[in-house]
Amino acid sequence: xxxxxxxxxxxxxxxxxxxxxxxxxxxxxxxxxxxxxxxxxxxxxxxxxxxxxxxxxxxxxxxxxxxxxxxxxxxxxxxxxxxxxxxxxxxxxxxxxxxxxxxxxxxxxxxxxxxxxxxxxxxxxxxxxxxxxxxxxxxxxxxxxxxxxxxxxxxxxxxxxxxxxxxxxxxxxxxxxxxxxxxxxxxxxxxxxxxxxxxxxxxxxxxxxxxxxxxxxxxxxxxxxxxxxxxxxxxxxxxxxxxxxxxxxxxxxxxxx
Numbered sequence: 001x002x003x004x005x006x007x008x009x010x011x012x013x014x015x016x017x018x019x020x021x022x023x024x025x026x027x028x029x030x031x032x033x034x035x036x037x038x039x040x041x042x043x044x045x046x047x048x049x050x051x052x053x054x055x056x057x058x059x060x061x062x063x064x065x066x067x068x069x070x071x072x073x074x075x076x077x078x079x080x081x082x083x084x085x086x087x088x089x090x091x092x093x094x095x096x097x098x099x100x101x102x103x104x105x106x107x108x109x110x111x112x113x114x115x116x117x118x119x120x121x122x123x124x125x126x127x128x129x130x131x132x133x134x135x136x137x138x139x140x141x142x143x144x145x146x147x148x149x150x151x152x153x154x155x156x157x158x159x160x161x162x163x164x165x166x167x168x169x170x171x172x173x174x175x176x177x178x179x180x181x182x183x184x185x186x187x188x189x190x191x192x193x194x195x196x197x198x199x200x201x202x203x204x205x206x207x208x209x210x211x212x213x214x215x216x217x218x219x220x221x222x223x224x225x226x227x228x229x230x231x232x233x234x235x236x237x238x239x240x241x242x243x244x245x246x247x248x249x250x251x252x253x254x255x256x257x
Contacts, residue, residue, distance in 0.1 A: 001051070005029040005073060005080045007060065007117070008087030010037050013136060013178065016204040017084045020212060022049035029054045029080065031069055032087065060087055060113040061105050070120035079128065083121040085114045086136040090148045103147055110151040118162070122171055129170040132215060135159045137175040139223065152177075156221060163220035176211045177223045178202060 004026040008014035018028055022045045030038050035057035042053035056072060058065040073080050091098045091106050118133050125131025137159065141152030159175035166173055179202060207224045214222035 001025060001027050002081040003027045003029060003079065004082035004084065005031065005069075005121075006084040006086060007031045007069075007113075010034060010041055013176075013204050013208065014084065014086040015041070016208040017086065017134075018045060019049075019205070020208050021082065022046075022051045022053075025049075025051065026082065027052040027054070029056055029072060031056045031058055031060075033057065033059045060117075061108040066113055066116060070116055073117060073120040074124060076124050076127075079124060080121060081125075081131050083117060083131075083133045084136070085117055085134070087113065088136065095146050106147065107151060110148070111154055114155055115158070118158075118173075122162075122166060122173075125171045126166070126169050131170070132172040133159075133162075133174070134211065134215060135173070135175050137177045139177050139179040141177065160220045167218070172215060172218065174211075174215050174219060175221045177221060178207055 002025075004017075004021045006014055006017050006021070006028060009018040009028075009030045010032050014032075018030065018041070022028055028042070028045065028051060030042055030053060032038050035055065038055040038057060042055050045051070046053045056069060058069050060066050060069065072078075073083065088110055089106065091102055095103065114135055118135065121131065121133055125133075135155050135158070137155040138149075138152040140149045141154075141156045143149055156175040156177060159173050163173040202224060210224040211222045214224075
């Protein structure tokens, strides 16, 4: 039975991926900081889907704990066929109002961890000639909105380029670029969700189904829902200065002043 490793699986998009892949028969490796919550979710998914759920408690901004996850991905005796890099958070304040330690922590989780875990995963995948990596990015990466958007732009660009390089080796890589999704992410940021129109919100389960279908089609970038496809197409082909001037509310939920 194939195994999928998912970071940030305790809620939202990560949890939706865990539920879908378990329903499809994948054994799971669940990675997050909260071991107690991981154990609860692992027991629930295993009991319902009848798959093995391994728990790996780790703070991916901690180099030693990140290395433990890398080691698990590189364990050829227990191969990981699918990696979902989903763990993330967004700083509540603008770049200049955060401490440099807060900014570095965000960078470590959104960029460094994605880089290192993807590298650890694809090496054995290349040797086997099969495997897939889904890096959860964001529509925010298509606009200019501080360091969070910059990090997500890197994730999308990195994934898209790697997808081209590894396709001939049997390894699929895809950036998933959602917009606003009903998850705990925005509550943790202290975001006022009422400033976002209701039609802009996506359901995590539906988003993951669409993303998986895109992966099966060989897409390097997945933008679920027609409304966000239109937004990203506009952002791709409109001068950046125009996008910056037109945008009054960031995709992180903060209003410009």
